[in-house]
Amino acid sequence: MSDHDAAPDPMDKAYAQAEAVLSEDSERAARRERVLAAVAREPATAPAVSSPPIRRSAWRRGGWLVAASVAGLSVLLTTQVYRPAPIRQQPAPTTPAVSAAAAPEPVVSPPPAAEAPAQAPKPAPPAIAVAPRGARPSLGDLSAAAPPPAPPPPIAQAPVTLPAEAPGLSEVVVTAHRRESDAAPTLAERRAEPGDKSAEAKASARGTLKPMRQPDFVASPPPLLSPALRSSAGSPPDQAARLRDAAAAGRTAELAALLAKGVPVDASDADGETALMKSIQADHPAAAALLRRHGASLDRKNRAGDSARDMATEFGDAELDQALGLDR
Amino acid sequence: MEPDAADDADLLRAHGAGDPHAFARLYDRYDRQCFQLIRRLLGVAHSDAAEDLHQETWIAISKNAAAFDPGKSSFPAWLFTIARHKTWDHFRRQKVAVLSSAQDDAGMMVPDPGQSPLEQVQSRELAQEIIAAVEALPLEQRGVFVMFAQAGLSLEEIAQVTGVAVETAKSRLRYARAKLRQSLAGERPAHV
Numbered sequence: 140m141s142d143h144d145a146a147p148d149p150m151d152k153a154y155a156q157a158e159a160v161l162s163e164d165s166e167r168a169a170r171r172e173r174v175l176a177a178v179a180r181e182p183a184t185a186p187a188v189s190s191p192p193i194r195r196s197a198w199r200r201g202g203w204l205v206a207a208s209v210a211g212l213s214v215l216l217t218t219q220v221y222r223p224a225p226i227r228q229q230p231a232p233t234t235p236a237v238s239a240a241a242a243p244e245p246v247v248s249p250p251p252a253a254e255a256p257a258q259a260p261k262p263a264p265p266a267i268a269v270a271p272r273g274a275r276p277s278l279g280d281l282s283a284a285a286p287p288p289a290p291p292p293p294i295a296q297a298p299v300t301l302p303a304e305a306p307g308l309s310e311v312v313v314t315a316h317r318r319e320s321d322a323a324p325t326l327a328e329r330r331a332e333p334g335d336k337s338a339e340a341k342a343s344a345r346g347t348l349k350p351m352r353q354p355d356f357v358a359s360p361p362p363l364l365s366p367a368l369r370s371s372a373g374s375p376p377d378q379a380a381r382l383r384d385a386a387a388a389g390r391t392a393e394l395a396a397l398l399a400k401g402v403p404v405d406a407s408d409a410d411g412e413t414a415l416m417k418s419i420q421a422d423h424p425a426a427a428a429l430l431r432r433h434g435a436s437l438d439r440k441n442r443a444g445d446s447a448r449d450m451a452t453e454f455g456d457a458e459l460d461q462a463l464g465l466d467r
Numbered sequence: 468m469e470p471d472a473a474d475d476a477d478l479l480r481a482h483g484a485g486d487p488h489a490f491a492r493l494y495d496r497y498d499r500q501c502f503q504l505i506r507r508l509l510g511v512a513h514s515d516a517a518e519d520l521h522q523e524t525w526i527a528i529s530k531n532a533a534a535f536d537p538g539k540s541s542f543p544a545w546l547f548t549i550a551r552h553k554t555w556d557h558f559r560r561q562k563v564a565v566l567s568s569a570q571d572d573a574g575m576m577v578p579d580p581g582q583s584p585l586e587q588v589q590s591r592e593l594a595q596e597i598i599a600a601v602e603a604l605p606l607e608q609r610g611v612f613v614m615f616a617q618a619g620l621s622l623e624e625i626a627q628v629t630g631v632a633v634e635t636a637k638s639r640l641r642y643a644r645a646k647l648r649q650s651l652a653g654e655r656p657a658h659v
Contacts, residue, residue: 145637150644151616154601157594158503158617171498174522175491178529420630442534443545444527449552450630452559 203376379406386414386430389423394430404435411441419450424462431463475542479532490529497543500618501525501550507613508554510602516557524550544624547614551628600650604643611636612643 382402385393394414398404407413415435418426431437437448451463475496481489501524506517527549535545601609610629614620620628626636 145622148616148644150647151612154597154612154616154647157597160591160594161598162499167499167502170502170518170521171494173518174498174525175494177522178490178526179487181526181529442531443548443552444531445548445552449555452555 378402383408383414383417386426387417387421389426391425391429394426398433404430404433405439413439415447416450419447424458428462476537479535483532497546501546503617504547504613505550505554507601508610520553520557524553540627541624543618543620544628548628600647604646608639608643611639615640
């Protein structure tokens with residue numbers, strides 16, 4: 140092989156001349172009209188060319204932030220809105236602050252936190268449906284000093300520090316997660332029948348929030364996260380990138396581990412390429428087969444409009460086809 | 468092709484912004500090469516589909532204008548990538564078995580008869596013979612040859628379009644030329 144191959148060849152010239160001889164201008168003009176008319180009939184194009192990869196990756200970052208924020212806020216709302224009515228007969232549960240202040244006054248809030256909520260904005264966004272204030276207290280109501288006749292449950296005392304610290308979204312999320320882990324056993328315990336003191340009932344109640352019955356004023360819980368967001372929220376983008384890298388390198392053990400962690404199998408890079416596409420391009424049938432078993436799409440397309448199926452067809456490798464379950 | 472790359476991107480951008488003439492200008496630059504690539508890849512048996520695939524290719528270009536990244540490939544390379552995939556899609560729909568690379572390579576073992584150039588294509592009949600010889604090439608060789616000889620893509624661009632190494636594209640081009648020489652020399656020894 141030499142550089143001579145890259146230079147123009149008389150055969151190339153002969154072919155170009157042959158095409159020119161056979162070319163019909165009238166046909167070309169008619170074709171031009173048809174194509175341009177068809178293009179004009181098509182729906183408007185996507186936004187102009189200005190650096191799409193950057194925009195896409197920026198959206199992905201924003202998407203993560205939004206998903207995490209929504210998840211955090213949904214947990215926050217869940218712990219507030221779905222909270223059952225206070226049960227006075229229950230002994231004061233775990234929180235040390237409550238036990239210290241239990242006897243004389245049902246609600247004890249630390250002084251700085253009790254004052255702060257009056258100035259701080261409420262963290263709950265208006266777009267998410269919240270039960271009427273009359274039915275259940277909001278976060279702001281709970282953090283304010285409540286009158287003695289209607290003492291808020293102990294769990295309501297935890298967020299009083301939230302507005303005073305900072306109204307930043309990420310902190311809201313972090314606080315919400317912290318409160319969820321703290322609150323779950325308490326709420327579950329309070330769900331137990333007042334007369335049931337057995338250790339088994341408490342243990343089973345501590346396990347999860349799932350059995351909690353919805354209050355009557357909530358017809359159905361709002362869909363706080365779509366399935367797609369839920370799946371992507373579980374794994375950071377670098378894990379998806381690791382999945383693609385592992386697919387490109389044929390590291391099936393790493394692939395299996397990442398997939399077992401719940402990394403989305405069809406997560407794509409800036410070019411719209413998935414792990415399955417990477418494995419096909421790098422000719423790793425075992426990796427491709429593993430990804431297919433985990434539901435990787437053959438028909439999802441990259442930015443160039445090519446699907447994994449297209450790539451496999453183009454590659455034409457029998458072993459790869461077999462791994463992908465393609466019948467040719 | 469190389470110097471026009473930025474202009475092509477400008478035209479695509481203008482098309483995306485609603486300029487009604489930008490796309491026509493872009494089309495006029497490449498329609499001939501695009502159509503001929505599709506036409507030759509299809510061969511005689513599927514030539515009827517060439518017009519449709521050509522149209523589908525340009526519609527895809529229009530719809531995906533925002534996805535074109537001039538930093539990653541030239542416009543013609545992008546265009547021919549799409550055109551080639553449209554052709555492959557057609558073959559798949561028609562259940563046509565596309566020769567794999569391995570089969571292609573086996574078919575490439577043709578001795579090079581040496582330089583026997585066609586200096587000029589003087590007649591329509593000879594032109595048709597050349598085209599027929601090109602269409603008789605294995606599919607991968609045919610694509611590389613047409614993109615290099617007619618569309619003017621570099622070997623690097625062809626490698627990008629076809630998803631193979633540059634060396635592979637180069638060897639396909641070499642074998643295509645050798646086969647054409649052999650084929651045309653066998654048919655028209657007096658002229659070649």
